[in-house]
Amino acid sequence: MSDPLSDVVRLLHPGAAFANIISGKGNWAVRYSEYGLPSFCIMLEGSCLLQVDGHAPVTLRAGDFILLPATPAFTLSSFVPAPPVFLDPFSVASEQGELRYGDQDGHPEMRSLGGAFIFDCADPGLLVSLLPKVVHVRGSTRLSQLVEMVGEESAEQKPGSAFMLSRLAELLLVEAMRSVATGSAPPGLLQGLADERLARALKQMHAHVEYAWTIDELAKAAALSRSVFFVRFTRRVGMAPMEYLLAWRMKIAKDLLRDNELSVTTIAERVGYSSASAFSVAFSRHVGLPPGRYARSLSAE
Structure with missing residues (x-):
């Protein structure tokens, strides 16, 4: 018997995924312009505030996973307001190494792994049609492990990394879809x-x-x-x-x-x-x- 969820992921042709460590300390805020492509973030330690345009603010804590299927403009910040630093997500995607916000010295109060998917498909709107605009999963060990592997592959670029990243992207998508299938998914598959x-x-x-x-x-x-x-x-x-x-x-x-x-x-x-x-x-x-x-x-x- 066919598995429709696997059929959809295969049709999306996830080509790769990339991720960067993002950390913050003190009072800070960063404002990302609209990206338009699927992106994700998982909190490794600490907490912060996510404000996606058109949606209520979300408090992110260690272990939380966020998927934005179309990634509109959003602000990531500490809980005490600070003037935002404006960033272009396309420029950030090409950077290597840790992105540090707020105080640059000392151990960060928040660390996360943020990244995006790269698709090679004829229908890029397919994922957007299946998921809510903000997917928030709390306490998923499997998602945490998968994103950590994406981060390692992105940073180390060992032989076979391109293949590994495409397979990890598929697994991340399936886990994210499973997490909302019985909850906040809009009408659809x-x-x-x-x-x-x-x-x-x-x-x-x-x-x-x-x-x-x-x-x-x-x-x-x-x-x-x-x-x-x-x-x-x-x-x-x-x-x-x-x-x-x-x-x-x-x-x-x-x-x-x-x-x-x-x-x-x-x-x-x-x-x-x-x-x-x-x-x-x-x-x-x-x-x-x-x-x-x-x-x-x-x-x-």
Whole structure:
């Protein structure tokens, strides 16, 4: 049986992750401009205040993990207000070594590991659509260990580091998604997977995306009546079952077109269309471009 969560992570193509030690002492504040890409932070010791634009302030303590799927502008600070230092996240991403805020001397009162993911995918908005805008996980030993390994690989750059970082990025994403699947996730795949009945239907759709599914068959897989299944699926996943199936097929098709290894006819068969023309019509309606032109637009980037 297919694992939809693993399918999503594979489709994201996490290329790497990087991380820097961030520390602070005394009264300090740093203001990061909008980054637009997924970033994370885990508190190693001490505590500080995180204020993400548009969200209530969050107190971070040792062991806490934060994931910002789209990383809007935010402020990180001590609890006593201080004039913020303005930073460009793209410049910080290229720096090596520890970033120290506030008093530069003595043992820091706060240490964290902050970094970002680098994706190589045709649908960068996929992760943003699955998660809340601020993912806050408290006391996850597994996430702490994974981020620590990311920090070590980023700093040491041993042979094989690129491969290790891409695998660690995948593991971090899966752990972060698991942590919110039953809690604060917005309507979408994670909420659907948290529902045992709906998860059965979702797994069937992902395992056999080429099959001509009907509502009745999916409802049977979920052991629900047709009407209850439709309402429950739409509420938890945020779209009707056939709409979700179409969207997932188009995500797979975009990924296959991006690879530029298969013909449009073969891709059409892979995602459940009996002809290239039927697939082209559906793809054009969903994406806004015919498959061939979409593939050429990716190669031109």
